[in-house]
Amino acid sequence: MKLKTFPGGLHPPDNKKWSADKPIEDCPLPEELVIPLAQHIGAPAEAVVNAGGHVKKGQLIAQAKGFVSVPVHASTSGEVIAVEPRPHSSGRNLPAIIIRPDGEDLWEREPHAADLDALSAEQLRDLIRDGGLVGMGGATFPTHVKLSPPKERPIDTLILNGAECEPYLTADHRLMLEESERLVRGVEVLRRVLGVNKVLIGIEANKPDAIATMEAAVAGRDMTVEVLEVKYPQGAEKQLIKALTGREVPSGGLPMDVGVVVQNVGTAAAAADAVAGIPLIERIATVTGPGIVTPKNLRVRIGTPLEHLVAFCGGLQGDPAKIIMGGPMMGMTQLSLEVPATKGTSGVLLFREGDVPLRDEGPCIRCGRCVRVCPARILPTTIAAYARLDLVEEAEAMDAMDCIECGCCTYTCPAALPLVQAIRHAKGAILAKRRKV
Amino acid sequence: MEKQLYLSSSPHISEGQTTDQIMRAVIYALLPACAVAIYFFGMSALAVLLICTLGCVAVEAVCQRIMGRPLAIGDGSAALTGILLALNLPPTSPWWLALLGAVVAIAIGKQVYGGLGSNPFNPALVARVVLLISFPVQMTTWTAPAPLGSGLDAVTTATPLGDWKTAVMLTGKLPETMHGGLGSYFVGNMAGCLGEVSALALLLGAAYLFWKRIITWHVPVTYLGTVVLLGGLFWIINPARYPDPLFHLVTGGLMLGAFFMATDMVTSPVTTKGLLIFGCGCGVLTVLIRLFGGYPEGVSFAILLMNAATPLIDRYTRPRKFGLVAPQAEGGKG
Numbered sequence: 160m161k162l163k164t165f166p167g168g169l170h171p172p173d174n175k176k177w178s179a180d181k182p183i184e185d186c187p188l189p190e191e192l193v194i195p196l197a198q199h200i201g202a203p204a205e206a207v208v209n210a211g212g213h214v215k216k217g218q219l220i221a222q223a224k225g226f227v228s229v230p231v232h233a234s235t236s237g238e239v240i241a242v243e244p245r246p247h248s249s250g251r252n253l254p255a256i257i258i259r260p261d262g263e264d265l266w267e268r269e270p271h272a273a274d275l276d277a278l279s280a281e282q283l284r285d286l287i288r289d290g291g292l293v294g295m296g297g298a299t300f301p302t303h304v305k306l307s308p309p310k311e312r313p314i315d316t317l318i319l320n321g322a323e324c325e326p327y328l329t330a331d332h333r334l335m336l337e338e339s340e341r342l343v344r345g346v347e348v349l350r351r352v353l354g355v356n357k358v359l360i361g362i363e364a365n366k367p368d369a370i371a372t373m374e375a376a377v378a379g380r381d382m383t384v385e386v387l388e389v390k391y392p393q394g395a396e397k398q399l400i401k402a403l404t405g406r407e408v409p410s411g412g413l414p415m416d417v418g419v420v421v422q423n424v425g426t427a428a429a430a431a432d433a434v435a436g437i438p439l440i441e442r443i444a445t446v447t448g449p450g451i452v453t454p455k456n457l458r459v460r461i462g463t464p465l466e467h468l469v470a471f472c473g474g475l476q477g478d479p480a481k482i483i484m485g486g487p488m489m490g491m492t493q494l495s496l497e498v499p500a501t502k503g504t505s506g507v508l509l510f511r512e513g514d515v516p517l518r519d520e521g522p523c524i525r526c527g528r529c530v531r532v533c534p535a536r537i538l539p540t541t542i543a544a545y546a547r548l549d550l551v552e553e554a555e556a557m558d559a560m561d562c563i564e565c566g567c568c569t570y571t572c573p574a575a576l577p578l579v580q581a582i583r584h585a586k587g588a589i590l591a592k593r594r595k596v
Numbered sequence: 597m598e599k600q601l602y603l604s605s606s607p608h609i610s611e612g613q614t615t616d617q618i619m620r621a622v623i624y625a626l627l628p629a630c631a632v633a634i635y636f637f638g639m640s641a642l643a644v645l646l647i648c649t650l651g652c653v654a655v656e657a658v659c660q661r662i663m664g665r666p667l668a669i670g671d672g673s674a675a676l677t678g679i680l681l682a683l684n685l686p687p688t689s690p691w692w693l694a695l696l697g698a699v700v701a702i703a704i705g706k707q708v709y710g711g712l713g714s715n716p717f718n719p720a721l722v723a724r725v726v727l728l729i730s731f732p733v734q735m736t737t738w739t740a741p742a743p744l745g746s747g748l749d750a751v752t753t754a755t756p757l758g759d760w761k762t763a764v765m766l767t768g769k770l771p772e773t774m775h776g777g778l779g780s781y782f783v784g785n786m787a788g789c790l791g792e793v794s795a796l797a798l799l800l801g802a803a804y805l806f807w808k809r810i811i812t813w814h815v816p817v818t819y820l821g822t823v824v825l826l827g828g829l830f831w832i833i834n835p836a837r838y839p840d841p842l843f844h845l846v847t848g849g850l851m852l853g854a855f856f857m858a859t860d861m862v863t864s865p866v867t868t869k870g871l872l873i874f875g876c877g878c879g880v881l882t883v884l885i886r887l888f889g890g891y892p893e894g895v896s897f898a899i900l901l902m903n904a905a906t907p908l909i910d911r912y913t914r915p916r917k918f919g920l921v922a923p924q925a926e927g928g929k930g
Contacts, residue, residue, distance in 0.1 A: 566607030
């Protein structure tokens, strides 16, 4: 059977074997939780606690500022010791609420069983917003915004993204395997919010155990598990929609333009918690890579510094050369291990000196590989060449803005050209130009 | 943690195949053809190979020195051009012809445009055509294969395509001896340029390139397919005058051209559709030149002409970008 997929893409070695068989472990609380106010796309939350105060687990500590924003909650009970800028995954020092856990781990309000039938779609969506939910695949877009399509954009399909196409990461894999029941409860919540019948759960074929588990979990619920070809970037939103529905999100458009909403499986699981009174205060993250002694899948409290995660995984193996938050294809390098894990931290990847590809770039030999693998079906080498000459308009005319920054071009380039990096630069310049006019 | 951490934007891994590795792999893929050339044409073939290869590398180094650019002969591209040039020369080529070819290929065919990646035409073919036009006698003096150890002397003779062209020109008909030799043509037992004689050796090399995923099927399949179809069409129309498709396939430089010259990445389109058009164009031009042109062989000219068309082809075959659809009304199609 031909598996569902999208045009372009490639298959990097997935390196998931390091952690795929490791059951999720609870990462113990650190000495100090560093909970940034900016953990989502949109306006950062506003702190509502001050240094010296005491907070309980699940308590609101920062409120949403505007519609495209979400609140932040205390990941455990303890003392607020500071509200101050701290190293953030963006590379800057950004405001964070520092909590010293009291070890009691006491809830502000005990979680309760949710009765979905008693709640309207609006009420469910408000619970999701109040729970601080964001897209947990890494994009961290506020979930309630995605669940609020305008009336003129009716939604007929909800897609659950369980592709986990990034090499190394196994957090979603383990979630589907170990917590399918919670996940499916969350899918039910999302489905009710959107009022759709059709639910597709896309999982790459390299996770047969997760596929079987999920199929069993959705039995009798009118949800379909779809097996996807193992190909990066299968989990990219538009590529996933194309693979599962055949619909193409128009250039510059959003999934709702084709009647679809996509949510990561982790977000769905968090939605099940949100309606039960548990805000987003923990997530599953994979700590892996050749630079770590014992790769693991961990249940991590939001705000746990990466060094604490690393220590719990047996520490560093050799000198780290690169700390990556997220996967190796789209993750962000970090300045230090002091950076905390946030709502969007799907994994922490540690590379040593020899694991980092360091090559001098050469001239483009027009091999055409970047063109063949580009899922946006644009010409990376041409756009990158324009970008590097600062020919912004030419880059725009070659559809630079359609680039989804998946990195396939740079990955495959035999001349080691920084193609996606140059295109990113061009996109920034194009946006700046558009803002000016 | 005393060491500096690397900070870079994603992706943080790479496929690993480098330009140098690609060039080297193509060189390895040409080794069977080189071996066959030396087997059939002896020491003179070895001499041509050495002069061209060393010549190209030396000229590349000199050019880069003159232009104040970093020395990049290690990337293997000059050596590859040298080998391809040698394989495109007659085994009897005098040393100065081979050396001149190397100078033309690298200096005029490649470095004046800015070096690797910037040349519009296949450098080895530029050199071959310059030599063919400038030194028609030396470039069309062929010897019959005299396998090593056979004790045979190198006898001047014509290539199968040359035989055919002469016969057709003089009598309007195929030569008598044409059929029946295809099997020995296939292994390389015919007169011709060093590298073009053995379809078998070239196919071996091509298989290696496919296995290493260095070349794709697009150009070779469309090129050879077009030659077979178009050549076959003429053959069906007039089998007394036009050779059959198999003859087209195993004689002349078609195999060398289709697998090793037309697939040159630098001078062929980057788009998939463009590669298909490029291959078809090479096929059509090759057949037309062979059947109706002044030269018996048309592969070099065909590829060079399509090289010239490559920017245009790329321009008109841009892929349809993802999401290039009229924005769908209300909710999309079911």
